[in-house]
Amino acid sequence: MLVGPPGTGKTFTASVLASELGYPLFQVRLDAVITKFMGESSAKLRQVFDAISEVRGVYFFDEFDALGSQRTTPNDVGEARRILNSFLQMIEQDDSNSVIVCATNHAEILDYALFRRFDDVIQYQLPEKDEIITLLKNRLQPYVIKRFPWSKLATQAAGLSSAEIILAAEDAIKELQLLIHEHKTISSNIIELAINDRREMSYQKHR
Numbered sequence: 001m002l003v004g005p006p007g008t009g010k011t012f013t014a015s016v017l018a019s020e021l022g023y024p025l026f027q028v029r030l031d032a033v034i035t036k037f038m039g040e041s042s043a044k045l046r047q048v049f050d051a052i053s054e055v056r057g058v059y060f061f062d063e064f065d066a067l068g069s070q071r072t073t074p075n076d077v078g079e080a081r082r083i084l085n086s087f088l089q090m091i092e093q094d095d096s097n098s099v100i101v102c103a104t105n106h107a108e109i110l111d112y113a114l115f116r117r118f119d120d121v122i123q124y125q126l127p128e129k130d131e132i133i134t135l136l137k138n139r140l141q142p143y144v145i146k147r148f149p150w151s152k153l154a155t156q157a158a159g160l161s162s163a164e165i166i167l168a169a170e171d172a173i174k175e176l177q178l179l180i181h182e183h184k185t186i187s188s189n190i191i192e193l194a195i196n197d198r199r200e201m202s203y204q205k206h207r
C-alpha cells in the first residue's frame with residue numbers, strides 16, 4: 001500500500017517495480033469499477049482477482065480511497081462498502097505469484113483493518129531540499145553553467161511535489177528552446193519563474 005500526496009511517485013513506483021521484475025503492469029481503477037458496474041462490482045473484482053492468479057503481473061489499484069470515501073448517495077456508499085469487503089476477502093485468499101500494489105492520497109479515510117492486510121505500507125512525502133536538488137540537477141544539469149545556485153532554487157521549490165518540480169524543470173527547458181538562438185544556457189531566473197508558475201498552479205488546484 002503506497003500512501004502519500006499527489007505527484008510523489010506512487011504510480012511511478014508501480015511501473016518501475018513492474019519493469020524491474022519484468023512483469024506486465026495492469027492498472028485497475030476501483031472508482032471506475034464502482035461507478036461503471038453498479039450492483040455487480042464485486043463480480044467484476046472477482047474477475048480481476050482471477051486474472052491476478054492466472055497471469056503473473058504487477059496489479060496496481062490506483063485511487064484506492066474510492067472504497068472508503070464519503071459518497072453523496074446512499075447507494076454509492078453501499079456499493080463502495082460491498083466492494084471493499086470483497087476486496088478484503090479476496091486479498092486474504094490470494095496466494096498468487098502476482099504483486100498487488102494499491103495507492104491512495106488519503107490514508108486517514110482507510111480503515112486500519114485494511115492496512116493490516118498489506119505486507120508493507122509505504123509513506124510518500126514531498127521531497128526534502130537535497131531531493132529537490134537531485135531532481136533539478138537530473139533534468140537541468142546539461143543546460144546550465146558550472147557554478148549554479150541549486151540550493152537557492154531548491155529553497156524556492158520547497159512544498160512542491162516531485163512531479164511539479166520535474167514539470168517546472170521541463171518548462172524551463174522549453175523556454176530555452178524558444179530562445180535557442182540567443183542563449184545556450186538556462187539562467188536561474190528562468191527556472192525560478194517556472195517554479196513560481198508551478199506553485200501558482202498548485203495553489204489554484206488545491207484552493
Ligand SMILES: Nc1ncnc2c1ncn2[C@@H]1O[C@H](COP(=O)(O)OP(=O)(O)OP(=O)(O)O)[C@@H](O)[C@H]1O
Nearest residue numbers: 004005006007008009010011012013105162163166
Ligand atoms: N520521488 C520521485 N522521484 C523522481 N521522480 C518522481 C518522483 N515522484 C514523482 N516523480 C515524477 O513525477 C511523475 C508523476 O508522479 P506519479 O504519477 O508517480 O505521482 P503519484 O504519487 O502517483 O500522484 P497521484 O497521487 O496524483 O496519482 C513521475 O512520472 C515522475 O516523473
Ligand SMILES: [Mg+2]
Nearest residue numbers: 010011062103
Ligand atoms: Mg498516481
